[in-house]
Amino acid sequence: MRSRSVKDEQVRIRGTSRGGRRPPPAANVEDKILDAAELVFGNYGLRGATTALIAEGAGVSKPHLYYYFDNKEDLYRALLERAMNRWAADIDALDATGDLRTVLRDYIHRKVDFSRDHPSLSKIYATEIISGAPHIGSFIERVSTQQLLAKVAMVEEWAAAGKVRPISPADLFFCIWAMTQAYADFSDQMALMKRKDRLEQADYDAAKATIVQLVFGGLGLTEA
């Protein structure tokens, strides 16, 4: 459905720009639009975001968005798609191999890091879910549910083997997800309560430690 430029499938030359700048290189225009859309949709939601704001953020004229995307919803879906792929690929995978504590701790740390590095994506995801997931419902059914089921089975094995205390596995991961996600969605409120402008690395470290302590404690695992 989406109109696509001819050069879309070209290999992106990422990271060749010197000295890892903070905002990603934004190689081509389409990515620049998606990056701008990420911020605007993250702050205002689908209906609240305006194409004018996105265009301004991307440094292009408003109608130029329609050269790359059919309409606002299409742009939103493309953004969600990019977000979910990054999410599922880099973050949500949890391989059961390796030490139980290491697996859990790494998972929690990755999630908090994602909240720190991509707060807008996390907010978009949260807003989408809060609105009843009208655009990613099928993705959740296909991907997230499967990954959850795998994790549930894993925890049940652990419990059956006596490695962890019995627990509702689905709720365990809902809670892990909620806690880590909160450090993106509600970072503003947290900073306000801590009387800071924004959360710093020390805050994220404390978050990781606290979440790990709660999860390990709940499962009856020692920290070591």
Place this chain on the structure above:
Amino acid sequence: MRSRSVKDEQVRIRGTSRGGRRPPPAANVEDKILDAAELVFGNYGLRGATTALIAEGAGVSKPHLYYYFDNKEDLYRALLERAMNRWAADIDALDATGDLRTVLRDYIHRKVDFSRDHPSLSKIYATEIISGAPHIGSFIERVSTQQLLAKVAMVEEWAAAGKVRPISPADLFFCIWAMTQAYADFSDQMALMKRKDRLEQADYDAAKATIVQLVFGGLGLTEA
């Protein structure tokens, strides 16, 4: 700033309608408008919500909203005010008297119950924070921060007395808040993952048990 009807300060005759119906009695028109706004703002956010939808939900004409409220933002603020007052009064208070376990368990149970009974209010609150809390920043500073500080002091006392394991008190309550809040904001996704239409009482019971298990475990408390 808000235009108010003369009868605004009358004592509301609530609960006198027979047989506790599910939707609250909606005594006067202003409350009906606020109830409708709660749903619409909860689903679409401030900018996404339309006055037409709110008016339709309240069963009044669109311009009639402006008889009770100056504009859309004023209505939104009034709604937030009502929500925050209910929140602070009924939910967020945590009196330190009484058994430590009982205090924590009751607090968690109250929060989950609020998520179950008032999901729209929780979503509005979340959406507001996600947007950077432009309308309730001062409230957070005045009220929520104070309540958090009180809780932090309480946990620090517990830790100093050796009653609980050392923990970052602020993050502990951020996590409790995140977990309980999630069962409102993300109930749709959870239901989807559990292949249900909506969460049932058993789901909320499991949520309470899991959160209590994590918190008690993290603090080194036994369940009894």
Place this chain on the structure above:
DNA sequence: AATGGATCTTACCGATCGTTAAAAACCGGC
């Protein structure tokens, strides 16, 4: 039943927003 404030509706306006039409600018190949 006439009055007058309180409550509520119909009709409408101006601004904004998503989107389209049309053409200008760019750019490599000849």
Place this chain on the structure above:
DNA sequence: GCCGGTTTTTAACGATCGGTAAGATCCATT
């Protein structure tokens, strides 16, 4: 230096939305 496709902009349209003007309806009081 012309050409053809790609990329980008200027101008503008129709729909929607927040808000206003003006008046109708209700209702207690007399």
